[in-house]
Amino acid sequence: MTEISAAPDEPIMADEPIVAPPRRRRRRIVVRVLLGIVVTIFAVWLLLYVTKGRFLRHPFERVVGSLTHREVKVGGDFQLYFAPFAIKLVADQASVSNPGWATRPQLFSADHLEARIAPLSLLFGRRRLYALDLVNGAVDLEWNATHDRNSWTFSDKKGGKPLEFPTIDVATVAGTTVRYRDPRMKLLADLSFDTIRSDAARIGRSVGFTGKGVVRTTPFTLTGSLLSPDKTVARGQNKLTMRAFAANNVIDVAGTLPSVAEIEGVPLAVAARGRNVDELLNIIGVVVPETRRYRMTAQLVKRGTDYRFTRLKGRFGDSDIAGSFTVQQIEPRIHIDATLATRQLDIVDVAPFIGYNPDLVATKGVVAAARATGAAPARMLPDARLRVEAMRQFDADVRYTVGTVRSRRVPISDVALTTRLKAGILQLSPLTFAMARGNVAADVTIDASKRPTHTRYDIRLAPTPMSRLLSGFGVAEAGTTGLIKGRLQLEGDGETIHESLAASNGRIAFTMPSGTFWTRNVQLAELDIGTFAQKMFEGRLKEPVRINCGVIAFTVRRGVAAADPILIDTTKNVIVGRGGFSFATEAMDLAFRADGKKFSVFSGQSPVGLKGYFSQPSIDVISPELLNRAGAGLGLALLATPVAGILAFVDVGDAKSAACGPILRAAPAAAQRTTEGKPRDDVGNGKAGKQVKRKKFLGIF
Structure with a gap:
């Protein structure tokens, strides 16, 4: 049998270890690391699942408080763990503080909060809650005095972000209240919502709410409904209807909102009715002459600090009104810009413009209406005092036209009035109108910035045929020719029309x-x-x-x-x-x-x-x-x-x-x-x- 021997130049290595290739070695390291991560995650998951993460309450308060720049507290039971893949959060007696400038200490508080959160939604895209159970939640939403910060924007930078809600698949919300405060609008509202129950992102019925509050100094109450709350839960569009009662007025608002708290740039249908337009506008500090009962509709769009009402239509007394106007929140006063038109104005509805109560004029005559203002018997000029302080609280630019004035004795038509109010100085200039007996132009300035109020009257009768002017006094037009013109220029001090003329x-x-x-x-x-x-x-x-x-x-x-x-x-x-x-x-x-x-x-x-x-x-x-x-x-x-x-x-x-x-x-x-x-x-x-x-x-x- 032939033996095979090694070549003299090839040494024989006894028991030499076999070395794995580098690629295989790296793969083995990765597997071990991943296995370690999985084991660690499982261990953490198991630890959290067993302990329910209760030991994380204080770290949770510190971390979330640091991220939101607010104080976060949980006064009762706390749980934070994966169940099994969603993050489960339970917090009893939970609260998130408001910034220091706010009037209430807490932005949010609840007796019980239980939520299942989609983990990846915390890192990417839209926040999503698989489930939410909220009991006796209270939310306080406020703007600061300069309106450049709000309580729900977690940032020290100026500017307030819109209020956004996460997507919620299943929810039970009971005993929820919302408080909203806007110092610039001088608005304070407290709302209470009916219990909300949803399943698979569907609520299946409207959600009602009630509330009360104050606009400037006027208290109000309101009721409303979210008519498509399923879409609200899914952060879709929401149909809102609301009715408010304030100062003998009923105001209805309806529209489709992108989210429950967002009205910026959203067209809203507004309808109002009541006994007096002055009572309605006085809610926001705007003074206008009193009217008889009114009803109006308009479309409202809010853009920034502007509230623009367009497609305005309605009636006051026996007269019609149409046009548009804008309310601007310009500190320190509100500014009104309006373009209004009336096709037919009843002469009785003109009475408030010079201080008469139109209902008294309609039922008892001018003398009785003048007496109601404090005038002596047999007097016609009203003693209704100008609301000087209110005139100093807002500015206005108003253009108003009237087609015809319905009157049995003095037919008037083609009325055009431009009104400007600034810093307490009211200018009616120009005021023009055509009478069956002549054309009149006037400029009236009421300076309420002075005490007493100073008024200047400049009223001009354009050259008018005497036949037209005197026809109402028994002078027949045929055979009577010639023109007549006139002018009244007076200045006087006083807080009423009568006082200013009596001192003129x-x-x-x-x-x-x-x-x-x-x-x-x-x-x-x-x-x-x-x-x-x-x-x-x-x-x-x-x-x-x-x-x-x-x-x-x-x-x-x-x-x-x-x-x-x-x-x-x-x-x-x-x-x-x-x-x-x-x-x-x-x-x-x-x-x-x-x-x-x-x-x-x-x-x-x-x-x-x-x-x-x-x-x-x-x-x-x-x-x-x-x-x-x-x-x-x-x-x-x-x-x-x-x-x-x-x-x-x-x-x-x-x-x-x-x-x-x-x-x-x-x-x-x-x-x-x-x-x-x-x-x-x-x-x-x-x-x-x-x-x-x-x-x-x-x-x-």
Whole structure:
């Protein structure tokens, strides 16, 4: 048998160990490490499962508190473990603190919190809870005073994030309350939610809530429902309906929210109704004139600090309203920007704009409405005080138009009003409207920044045909031509319209360029019985009498207006007036007399008096002067012959024609002249109580 021996140059190694390749060695190390990790995780899992992780309460409080910059406490039972793969958290008497600036110590507290959390959702994507059981949870949501931080944003940086909720598959939430506070809106609300039970991310019915709170100083209550809570649980869209009751108003809100606490940029349908729009807007500190009962709808969209209401439609009293407005939370005051329009405005609904209660105006009249404001009997101007302090709390820019004003006596149309309120100064400028008898433009400034409030009135009547202006006073339009224009400029101090006018100074003037009147009207105005009868029997009653020029003007001092002057020059006579009226008492004492330029028999030549009050004017045709003349005529008839009695009613026709230049300039009485350039001494001079110089008849009276 042949033996095989090793080659001399190849040494034989006895018992040499076999070495594994490097790749196999690394794989073996990885397996051992992974096995160690698995064993460790299992050991941790087993430890947590057995102990329920109760020993982690204090580390949990420290870690979560550090991450949220808040104090986190668990006062009762605590569990934190995997069961088996979801993280199970149990915390009784748990709380998370609010930041130091908040008014409540706790952002969140609950008697019992039990949740199963998807582990990976804590690291990636949307937070997800497989299950949630919450008992007597309380959430406090607040904004700080400067509105740049909120309590639910866990960061020291400025700016508050929207409130977000995790996805919840199965939940039971009982006894939950939410408190919301916004100092800029001066809003505080406390809500209580019905018990919520969901299964497989479905609740299956609406979730109701009730609440109460305060907006500024107005308390409110509310009820509401989440009509699609299944989508809310799944962080989807949520249909919300809510009804609030505040200051005699009912406000309904409905819309679809991206999440239960997010309304930014979301269109909401809003409807409101109540007895007074002023009561509604006064909730947010905005003052408007009182109205009768109203109902309105609009679409609300909140963007940042702006609350914009569009598609506004509704009615107040017997009038309609439409348009849009925006409420801006601009410190230190709210700002209102509005564009509104009314197709038909009932005259009764205008009453609140000058201080009257519209319901009283509608049922009992203007005088009763004025009396309700504190005015004396028979007065028309209201004594309703301006709400000065409220006017200083907000600014406004409002544009308002009206198609027609429904009125039985003075039809008004094409109203356009621009209102600006800033720092307590209210400007109604311009205010324009068309009457059936003339066009009016006005600028009114109410300066409530001063004490007492200072008001400036500037009201202008555009050149208007006299036929239109006077048609309501028995002057037929046919045969009457010419224009009339006027202006009222007054300034006064006072907290009501009546007070400011009663203390006002200024001037009121109406001028008439050349035109014509029916003879009938002129003769009746001067009580020229003879000429009137003659014209009537001759069939020439409608023969026009030409007006050369005329002015009706008053100088106002401390609320008392005195004629300065009243002077109308026609081709056949000169009409002069004296007296005046008072804004304080609203009493009138005016007298008009027409002196003929031509000889006339049976001319009364007696003043026609306008007396009484603004609310109860009276015309006094049979004046003492006319009675004295009748007595003189009777005496002449007894002493001489009946024909002699006629002499007492004869007008020799010596009235001096007026120069039209000063009249058309609405110059005061001192500047009035005859056509010969002589000063006139037969017109009122702007001083209360000054009488017009009497004219002598036939040189004997």
